[in-house]
Amino acid sequence: MASFTASSISFTPLSSSLNLNKGLAKSSVSLSINGISFPSHGLKSVSRRFSVSCAAKPETVDKVCEIVRKQLAIQPDVAVSGDSKFAALGADSLDTVEIVMGLEEEFGISVEEESAQTIATVQDAADLIENLVEKKGSA
Amino acid sequence: MAAASPSRPEILSLFRSLLRTSRQFSDYNIREYSKRRTIDAFRLNKHATDPSAAFADGKSQLEVAKRQALVYSLYAPKVKSIMELNH
Numbered sequence: 001m002a003s004f005t006a007s008s009i010s011f012t013p014l015s016s017s018l019n020l021n022k023g024l025a026k027s028s029v030s031l032s033i034n035g036i037s038f039p040s041h042g043l044k045s046v047s048r049r050f051s052v053s054c055a056a057k058p059e060t061v062d063k064v065c066e067i068v069r070k071q072l073a074i075q076p077d078v079a080v081s082g083d084s085k086f087a088a089l090g091a092d093s094l095d096t097v098e099i100v101m102g103l104e105e106e107f108g109i110s111v112e113e114e115s116a117q118t119i120a121t122v123q124d125a126a127d128l129i130e131n132l133v134e135k136k137g138s139a
Numbered sequence: 140m141a142a143a144s145p146s147r148p149e150i151l152s153l154f155r156s157l158l159r160t161s162r163q164f165s166d167y168n169i170r171e172y173s174k175r176r177t178i179d180a181f182r183l184n185k186h187a188t189d190p191s192a193a194f195a196d197g198k199s200q201l202e203v204a205k206r207q208a209l210v211y212s213l214y215a216p217k218v219k220s221i222m223e224l225n226h
Contacts, residue, residue: 094181097151101158113152 056082056126064126067102071095082123100125107133145194153197154181160201163208167220173204 065080072091074080080089086096100116103109103125109132119125145153154177161173177197184193 092185093147093151094154094178094185097154097158098178101155101162105162113155116155117148117151 056123056130060129061122061126063106064103064122064129067106068099068122071099071102080122082126083121085121087120103129109133109136144189144191150181150190150194153194153201157197157201157204160204160208163212165212165215167223169207169211 061082065084068074068084068086068089068091069080072089072095074089078089086099091099096119097116100111100119104111107129109129111128111132115128119128157177158174161170161177164170164173180193180197184190187193
């Protein structure tokens with residue numbers, strides 16, 4: 001819960017000082033702007049890119065990694081983490097569709113067409129799953 | 140009447156619809172078979188130069204699958220297949 005609220009606070013400072021931080025976004029992750037000092041530790045979402053997605057739970061990421069590993073028959077010594085891109089792991093578009101289907105079955109959610117086409121990394125998938133599970137839980 | 144050549148999103152969308160429809164079968168064997176068959180067929184035609192014939196075939200199969208899933212659900216057996224029991 002705490003992490004969710006904290007990340008929603010981050011939206012305002014980032015968008016208001018968008019122009020200033022554009023150049024810095026790649027290297028710095030300090031978000032102490034407008035007086036709101038935002039602790040960037042402990043939140044996986046504060047990555048180098050400008051993606052302001054809420055962090056997905058590690059268990060979700062692990063489950064996703066497991067499914068990806070099984071689908072693509074990845075060797076046990078190859079690391080699969082949140083940042084792994086499906087294409088880099090040797091998946092083509094058919095594999096990606098199969099992986100999304102597997103994730104749908106595992107988590108009992110239903111992913112739409114457009115959302116499914118934007119998934120490129122393990123982290124994307126985990127975040128999407130978290131959103132859908134939350135929406136389903138609160139529905 | 141069919142499009143000149145199906146685009147990648149269309150093909151992926153057909154793949155997804157076929158897999159979704161396969162999931163709805165109540166019979167374990169038919170469910171697994173449909174999943175396997177669609178995956179194999181799409182992989183077989185992965186490098187085809189002109190996918191329109193395969194795409195049209197896939198679409199008609201999708202119609203068949205949808206109808207059959209409905210019909211099978213009307214006569215679903217009460218006893219589950221043994222393969223579905225222990226996870």
